[in-house]
Amino acid sequence: MEFLSYLISGISLGSIYAIIALGYTMVYGIAKMLNFAHGDVIMIGGYISLIAMTSLGVNGVVATLLAMVVCTVLGILIEGLAYKPLRGAPSLAVLITAIGVSYFLQNAALQIWGANPRVYPSVAPDTWKLFDGQLSIPYVSLMTVAACIVIMIALTLFTSKTKMGKAMRACSEDKGAAQLMGIDVNRTISMTFAIGSALAAIAGVLLCSYNSTLMPTTGSMPGIKAFTAAVFGGIGSIPGAFLGGLLLGIIEAMAKAYISMQLANSIVFAVLIIVLLVRPAGLLGKYVPEKV
Known part of the structure; x- marks a missing residue:
């Protein structure tokens, strides 16, 4: 039962990473840039x-929708x-x-919320x-996995x-030709x-529900891990971000349970290095030669 419990925890955590990674891979796939402010x-x-939940007294669904609106405008x-x-x-x-935008958002949150x-x-x-x-399965874990599958x-x-989706794919291939x-x-x-x-707003609600805490640096490490998941699965690929996030979450959960809490992050990044040595484009990524 312990293994099954750790597996469910890993899938839940991996689903959060996958939702964040989907945001990374969307921006990189179309704009060809790494938005490291995504975690913030x-x-x-x-x-x-x-x-919204504590001061306005609304439920989790309304609070999530409000966060989505604010984060969409912010993006x-x-x-x-x-x-x-x-x-x-x-x-x-x-x-x-x-990186500058990332630090700006962190310090702004520090000044506003402490x-x-x-x-x-x-x-x-x-x-x-x-x-x-x-075996106890938190409903938030089931909600997280379901949300990840629906979003993908x-x-x-x-x-x-x-x-609009076809326009995004065209921009991803060749912005000049698309124009x-x-x-x-x-x-x-901008739509991307x-x-x-x-998606970052949804991930923020699920991540904070999973960890039960929130502070100005909350999004930093999950953002880096989600970027790792996107590269792991093949950055620019939506199924790749989903697969990479799930695998990363499971590897992290199993490493914490059976190896070491302190070494879990090192093991996650070591697995990424090994995968990229074998498949430089990621698990589901495609190698595209650069034209010169």
């Missing part, structure tokens, strides 16, 4: 939902103010800007007991069936950031 948007979503503002002026700049300049950790109420506090109570399916259908075909590249990239930030 998760933290903002956590604070907005916490304030569009970040893209428009920080990244859009650097559209033609070298990738290093964009990367440094992303450094002390806050207790985050679970959006689904009950548990489902199986085998005469020997919805994103896959969105990118393959809708006009010549009448696609508004700037609007498409909006979707990624909305």
Whole structure:
């Protein structure tokens, strides 16, 4: 039963990583940039939902929707103010800007809400007991896995069936050609950031429910791990982000349970290195030779 309990915990944690990784992979796939402020948007979503539940007295669903709205607007503002002026700049300049935005959001949260950790109420506090109570599955874990699967399916259908989704795929292939075909590249990239930030809000609520705490640095390490998951599965691939997140969560949970709590993060990144040595494009990624 212990193994099954650790496995369920790993799948739940991996589903959170997968939702965050889907936001990373959407932005990278279309804009070809790594938005390292994504983890801090998760933290903002956590604070907005916490304030909504504790101060406004709304339930978890309404709090999540409110966090999604705020984070969507925040994502569009970040893209428009920080990244859009650097559209033609070298990738290093964009990367440094992303790190700067990350630190700005962390320090803004520090000034507004303080450094002390806050207790985050679970959006689904009950548990489902199986085998005469020997196995307990938190409802929030079931909700997290279900949300991850629904989001992945919805994103896959969105990118393959809708006009905006096809525009995103066209921009991913060749922005110049897409613009010549009448696609508004700037609007498409802004929409990508909006979707990624909305996913960050959902991930923030689920992550804080899983950890039960919230502070200005809450999104930093999960953001890095989710980026690792996106690379692990094949960055730019929606199924790859889903698979990478699940595997990363399971590896982390098993490492903490059977090897060492202190070495769990090292083991996770060591597995990533091994996978990339064998498959440089990730598990589901495709190697595309660069044209010169």
